[in-house]
Structure formats: C-alpha cells, structure tokens
Amino acid sequence: MNITKTEKSRIEEVDFNNLTFGSVFTDHMFFCDYKNGAWQEPQIVPYGPISIDPSAKVFHYGQAVFEGMKAFKDDAGSTWLFRPEENWERINKSSERLAMPAFPKEFFFKGLETLLNLDNDWIKAGDGNALYIRPFVIATQPGVSASPSDQYRFMIICAPAQAYYSGEVSVLFAEKYSRAADGGVGFAKAAGNYASQFYPTNLAKERGYQQIVWTDANSHEYLEEAGTMNVFFRIGDTLLTAPTSDRILDGVTRKSIIQLAKDAGITVDVRPVKVSEIVAASKSGELKEIFGAGTAAVIVPFKSFGHQEKDYELPAQEDSYAARFKKALKDIQYNRATDPHGWRYEVK
Known part of the structure; x- marks a missing residue:
C-alpha cells in the first residue's frame, strides 16, 4: 500500500463538541482504482478533492454504492469496529x-485499519462520540455510452460524529411516493435510492414531520423502512419488523437488535406489517x-406518526425497548459489556 501522509493535521481546527454530522473529515482518505480488469495498488493520501472526467459514468448512469460504519474508542484508548465484515459483504452485494x-476483503480491511x-x-472516547466511516465505489470510466463502466474507484473517508438526530421525531406514513419496488435496487445501498427520497421527504417536512416511513410500492398497505433506517414497532411486548427483501435494506443495526431482543427473551415477529394494523394498535392503546x-x-424513537391527515401520538415508556437496545448496543460498541456474539472487531 502506498501511503502519503499529510504535512500538517487539521485536527486543531475542529470543535469536537459542536459537530454537524458528516461535514468535517479526517486528515487522510483511502482509495483504490479498478482498471484493466483488476484492482490496482491501494493508496492512502491526504484528504482533499479528486480529479474526475466530466463524462465519468457515475455522473450519467448512477453507478455508485456506499456503506456506513463507525469506529469507537473505549476508555482504555483501544479502537473498535462493529461487525465490519457485514459492511464488506454488503458493499459487494x-x-x-x-x-x-x-x-x-484483504484490501478492505488493510486499508480501513491503516487509515484508522x-x-x-480523530476518534474520541466518551459516550456518543464515534468516527463515522464512509466506504464507497464510483464508476470513473469516461464516456456517455449507456453501458457499465470498466473503471471504478473505491474510497474510504471518515468523519468524527456525535448524535445524528436530536430532539423528538415525528414521521409520516407514505401514501403516494415509494422508496423501492419489487425487482429493483432497494436492498442495495445505491446512491440513487437516497436521491429519490429527498423530494417526498421535503414535502413531509413542510407538513411538520422529520421523516417518512416508506410503504410498499404496489398498494401502500405495508410499512417497510423509516427514512434512511429500518423500522421497528412494539405492540404490547412483541417487537415487529418487516422482513428483508429486494426492497428493504438488510441493516446491520436491524439484525443486531433482533438478536439482542431474542437474547432478552422478547418475542420478535419478522413479518409484513400492515399500516392498518399499526393504526388500529395505536387507537386501542396496544x-x-x-x-x-x-x-x-443507532436507534431513534418516534413520538408520533401521521396517516391520512391524522396524527397519532405514541405513549411515553419508562422502560422502552428503544432505550434498552440502544444502551445494549452502545455498551458492546464501546467495549463496556461482554460480546457474546463476537461483534466487536479491534483495530490493532
């Protein structure tokens, strides 16, 4: 691996107590180019702009995928990743x-660990502090012919992070727009999936909601994802979530919560969840x-949801599943608790 270190760190310019998510980046970035049918020598260079041809296929045909990961530092100064192999597998999927x-895999982990x-x-200890890691791949071949690129660039950039959402969140159940359709790319972390969400989300924000809970494209009868997150429902003491499919992302946090719930003896029901079922459960108090x-x-509790011009408030919970699972996840991520499933990965 070819490494070029920065001449001067920018870390002293950063106010780590007042971070806007994903707007400040660390000193270095990783990249590796694909050409002539093979990945070339990986490189780490100072973070900065890249030069790319205006006709690069990523701009014209949207060949771009990405991942989201975090690195955590425990009180002893060790750095940990959370289930990173899942991210490597999913970006390839x-x-x-x-x-x-x-x-x-070797390039992914060697590049990631060297960069960290x-x-x-830049990785700060303390509850809520983390380093957000963004691996991504873009098509770089020049030319506007409508065909897959034969050149790509894989990159990893990192941003110090605190809480993503602050305050209470109200959501709107989608009735017109869709995030994904059968046979599409909803299960992939494709850049275009997120671009198509922005317009309907802006419309929801104009009505006072922070996010949309997406429904199926065919009938809008089934609840699928919440904005850029998987979504869970608690009816009584049972936890519900939709099954993964070619429309729904197989979230790492999602599958971790399902396992933690099972470990705690909580009934987990992974099945299609109807809008009408959730509305009825809200009306009955269940x-x-x-x-x-x-x-x-990580985990964001919702205070209310809107559907068909009506808002439904959610009751406050003294011992909420959201708070319980968030604490359990963070205790594993920050090396404060045992890790029975081997999810932690130490960066050495």
Whole structure:
C-alpha cells in the first residue's frame, strides 16, 4: 500500500463538541482504482478533492454504492469496529446489483485499519462520540455510452460524529411516493435510492414531520423502512419488523437488535406489517413504541406518526425497548459489556 501522509493535521481546527454530522473529515482518505480488469495498488493520501472526467459514468448512469460504519474508542484508548465484515459483504452485494466489481476483503480491511491508525486522534472516547466511516465505489470510466463502466474507484473517508438526530421525531406514513419496488435496487445501498427520497421527504417536512416511513410500492398497505433506517414497532411486548427483501435494506443495526431482543427473551415477529394494523394498535392503546435503527442514528424513537391527515401520538415508556437496545448496543460498541456474539472487531 502506498501511503502519503499529510504535512500538517487539521485536527486543531475542529470543535469536537459542536459537530454537524458528516461535514468535517479526517486528515487522510483511502482509495483504490479498478482498471484493466483488476484492482490496482491501494493508496492512502491526504484528504482533499479528486480529479474526475466530466463524462465519468457515475455522473450519467448512477453507478455508485456506499456503506456506513463507525469506529469507537473505549476508555482504555483501544479502537473498535462493529461487525465490519457485514459492511464488506454488503458493499459487494450492492456492487454486484449495479454491475460493479467486488472489492477484495484483504484490501478492505488493510486499508480501513491503516487509515484508522493514521487518524486515530480523530476518534474520541466518551459516550456518543464515534468516527463515522464512509466506504464507497464510483464508476470513473469516461464516456456517455449507456453501458457499465470498466473503471471504478473505491474510497474510504471518515468523519468524527456525535448524535445524528436530536430532539423528538415525528414521521409520516407514505401514501403516494415509494422508496423501492419489487425487482429493483432497494436492498442495495445505491446512491440513487437516497436521491429519490429527498423530494417526498421535503414535502413531509413542510407538513411538520422529520421523516417518512416508506410503504410498499404496489398498494401502500405495508410499512417497510423509516427514512434512511429500518423500522421497528412494539405492540404490547412483541417487537415487529418487516422482513428483508429486494426492497428493504438488510441493516446491520436491524439484525443486531433482533438478536439482542431474542437474547432478552422478547418475542420478535419478522413479518409484513400492515399500516392498518399499526393504526388500529395505536387507537386501542396496544402500540407502545415505533423506532428507527441504523448505523448513523443507532436507534431513534418516534413520538408520533401521521396517516391520512391524522396524527397519532405514541405513549411515553419508562422502560422502552428503544432505550434498552440502544444502551445494549452502545455498551458492546464501546467495549463496556461482554460480546457474546463476537461483534466487536479491534483495530490493532
């Protein structure tokens, strides 16, 4: 691996107590180019702009996928990742769906660990502090012919982070717009999936909601994802969430919550969840919680949801599942608790 270190760190310019998510980046970045049918020598260079041809296929045909990960520092100064192999597997699954080449596991982990060691001072200890890690792949071949690129760039950039959402969150159940359709790319972390969400989300924000809970494209009868997160419902003491499919992302936080719930003896029902079922449960008082789950946000409880011009408030819970699972996850991530499933990965 070719490493070029920065001449002067920018870390002293950063106010770590007042971070806007994803807007400040560490001193270095990783990249590796694909050409002539093979991945070339990986490199780490100072963070900065890249030069790319205006006709690069990423701009014209949207061949771009990404991942979201976090690094955590415990009180002893050790750095930990959370289930990183899942992210490596998923970015390759996303790449395959967009006709992009898989990235080698050895390059992924060596590049990631080298980068984190170089920028270790940017990873702050303390509850809520983390380093958000963004691996991504873009098509770089020049030319506007409508065909897959034969050149790509894999990159990793990192941003110090605190809480993604602050305050209470109200959501709107989608009735017109859709996030994904059968046979599409909803299961992949494709850049275009997120671009298509922005317009309907802006419309929801104009009505006072922070996010949308997406419904199925065919009938809008079934609840699927919440904004950029997977979504969970608690009816009584049972936890509900939709099954993964070619429309729903197989979230790392999602599958971790399901396992933690099972470990705690909580009934987990993974099945299609009807809008009408959740509305009825809210009216009867059986609906206790709705929360979103994802890498950036971890777990976000919702205070209310809107459907067909009516808002439904969620009751406050003294011992909420959202708070319980968030604490359990963070205790594992920050090396404060045992890790029975081997989810922690130490960066050495």
